[in-house]
Amino acid sequence: MVPFAGYSMPVQYRQGLIAEHRHTRSQAGLFDVSHMGQLTLSGPQASLALESLIPMDVLGLAVGRQRYGLLLNDEGGVLDDLMFTRCADHLLLVVNGACKAADLAHLQARIGQRCRITPLDTHALLALQGPAAATALERVVPGVAALVFMSGGDFAWAGHALFITRSGYTGEDGFEVSVPRAGADALARALLAQPEVLPIGLGARNSLRLEAGLCLYGNELDAQTTPARAQLLWAVQKVRRTGGARAGGFPGAARVLHEIEHGCDRLRVGLLALERVPVREHTPLQDAAGQPIGEVSSGLLGPSVDRAIAMGCIDRRHADIGTQVVAMVRGKPVPMQVCALPFVPHRYYRG
């Protein structure tokens, strides 16, 4: 058990990190992600209010659909990354555990007059991930298999109202289940009783998301990192870009829109080590001449790819796929190659 975002959480269960990681890729893994912040925005102005804080299309999101979003500061840096879903009469946000108090304060200060903000401290969050997740969850909560990636809906189990989205952070098909606290323990046990399901700790959650090329707040993302630098411009819909119907109008818009047109100085990239040496966060990166060009943000030996993989932020001149760079690991050079993300293909269920 380790302290994480103010919670005591398991790094791994009895199976160990590598077995848990592989089990999630081959069967299904259950993650207790109740430390993450859940909150709702409601009222007629809620969508427009949220659009004033993130460069995403909220207004155009249909009921039952989910999107990835970035809460930005006035310089265009990322305060947090989040998922938001349009429910019938409100927006449901899921934010990072370590950021949730600051996020809530930010939302209340900036849009608290325009909509009602309700933290769902009353709810736990369980993620079931892996190719057998749909089969296992359908057995417990009939009907969920009809959901497609990045959609959600209301369900019920043992008298508890559930909100379930088909999403997650492992690159696999899977679900996130918002459940009232009173039902969380029993639901987790019911899921663990399914033959496909093992409990998965924080360690494998990290190795799975890194293989999937997904950003971790605090590693790939922070208040100094813009959407362009993080290579997350796919998440900025056209309607919010220059020339779009609701272009700009979010914090840091001038810089974010400028970088969409002109690029930025540094970029997040995938890195594959050419030797079997783990290259961890904060490892300095150099070019062939020994000049500093950036730093690793996350790195480990990927249990599924069976190679030392990493993500890092480097000078744009060295960010092309195939470029060779050098990581200085404990003073020794380890050759790495800039590579395409993800390291393991996503296997989302799109219907």
Added chain:
Amino acid sequence: MALKYTAEHEWILADQGVATVGITHHAQDALGDVVFVELPEVGTHFDQGDVTGVVESVKAAADVYMPVSGEIVAVNDALRDTPALANTDPLGAGWFFKVRLSEPAQLDALMDETAYGDFAK
């Protein structure tokens, strides 16, 4: 000679001036699945407490310290290809290196099995 232990969770077993060093069962258990071991070079002299290399699991990296002063005379090359030996057989096939003791008396101050058992609780 009996096994001795350090506060950094290495074990050491001396035999006629040469000692074998590895990480303890407790250390490998705390680290989890070992995926990488960096070993020292044969012929290098280290003082007691120097960092000789590193042992890494998916989740963490830990330095490996020299339990006693001396010169490296052999390293366990099998660990390079099969780092998991440090998990499956930490006191046997998962040994790290052998050292020729330059100050054998340093062994006396290390923990014995009982003391380490209490320490690692």
